[in-house]
Amino acid sequence: MNLESKPTKHLEGEVICPGDKSISQRILIIGSLLNYDMEIDGFLDAYDPNSTLSALNKIGASITKNNNTVTLSKRAHSFIDASEILDLGNSGTGIRLMLGLVSGLGISANFKGDSSLSKRPMSRVIDPLREMGALIESNDGKLPINVSKSNIINSYSYKLPVASAQVKSCLLLAAIASKNQINLVEPKITRDHTERMIEHFGGIINYGDDLKKGNIELDYCELKPKGNYRVVGDFSSASFIIVATLISSDSEVLIKNVGLNETRCGLLKVLQMMGAEIQIIQSKEVCNEKVGDILVKSSNLHGIEVPNSIIPNIIDEIPILSIAAIFAKGETIIKNASELKVKESDRLSAISNGLDQLNISHELFDDGLSIHGNNNILNTSQIIDSYGDHRIAMSFLIAGIRTKDGLAVKNCENIKTSFPSFKDIMNSIGMKIDEKN
């Protein structure tokens, strides 16, 4: 499916941010482990959480879904070996967290994914899982993967070589599911939704002496039921609405129900450093996650050097940050982001190729980009390639706002992995996105 975004004068209105993808996947897994009757409200009904849901049902969970409400039912039986292959589609979070869960449960399963997921590195979870005792065969560190009944050791200690919440969460889940203690050290602080969810259900995590965390000690303790669960809105989805509003003239948009976990919303800080007018109106805690409303106004942005320490907290927002950088005066430099090369596409190349097609002066580094922005209206008749990557597709569609005749992006089907209502929500505030043959 190709989409086209027509030039837009101004954006206005109020939108409700759809549910968080990372949290939706985690609550399915942790909720199934807890095994009690639970309703999940605000669930993201999108391809990625749905592939995790169906993988869980294939190992004996009892989950049903009715749009954004999901019901987990208490089962009399425990988890079972998977009789069918677990297909995690496009989802890196789905495959890596499920590998941890299945290893920890001591059941067997075969895993596969789509062509993008099949190219992504899985050794980052396979290696430590094997050290923990998991019996795993893979295709040279990639999918397809087979896990046989495993016995996980107690008190495993691991220093993560990459800053990855997926690796961290995989290992935490292997420890919880096998009722063991674990100690992890992350090189940089990554999203902490798994830790927060464990704590929400009564688990105990010590963060050592380092107040900034990074040192995570999970003591084994039985997690306890705690009523129904509400998923907060996805900051990564909100970021497209935020940047769209910032780069449009004379615009003001209120985004409600946005997840504001500090390890996720680094983009707010970065955009504010670039001169963005963004206000958090109200915030509160829901199920141990911060959530609030965000008011965004059109702003004159300027380029900055993005601080290295914030990169893991804006890792999914770098494609849309690059679009903001196109319209920011001066140079925006993003470094230390080589992880982008192993996402749903090689995002550094995908962004750079799109910028080439738009004639935007930039440099591509091995670990980032430097983008020379200005206030221009873009003019191209070329179709941007999304490389089948949802975040690349949505980012360039947002750039269509500031074009002479519109911007077409090819292969947008995967927007449904994370933000199926993207087109409707963006059009409801004034964008003009439509299918293009």
Ligand code: S3P
């Ligand atoms: C995610 C972690 C990040 C992020 C991904 C979702 C998660 O990946 O890019 O979209 O839910 O834990 P890494 O942990 O590999 O950086």
